[in-house]
Amino acid sequence: MRPALLDAALATLPALLLAGVTWRVVWPRWKLVGKLLLHPVLYFALALVIGHWSVAVAWVHQAVGLGGHLWFSKKHGFTWYAVEDPDRYVALSKEAVSEWGR
Helix, strand or coil: CHHHHHHHHHHHHHHHHHHHHHHHHCCCCHHHHHHHHHHHHHHHHHHHHHCCHHHHHHHHHHHHHHHHHHHHHHHCCCCCCCCCCHHHHHHHHHHHHHHHCC
C-alpha cells in the first residue's frame, strides 16, 4: 500500500504543477477540480495494478496533454505558460471542440 501511495504522489506532482500554470484556460471550470481530485485516485489504482510503471504512464499521459496545449497555444499565437487572453483561449477551445464533434 505504501509504495502505491508514493507512486500516486509522484505521478500527481507534475499535474499539480501544470494546473498551477494553466488553470486559467481549463474549460469547463469543473474540469480542473475533477482532474485534481480524480487523477490521484486513478494513479493510485493504476499503481496497485502495474506498480511503479504507473508513474511513467501518468507522466506520458500528462506530457501528451501538455503537448496538446503547447500546439494549440502556438497555433493561436499564445505563450503557453502565460496565455495572454484566457477568455479568447477558452472561446477558441470551445470552437475547436464543436468542430471536432461534426
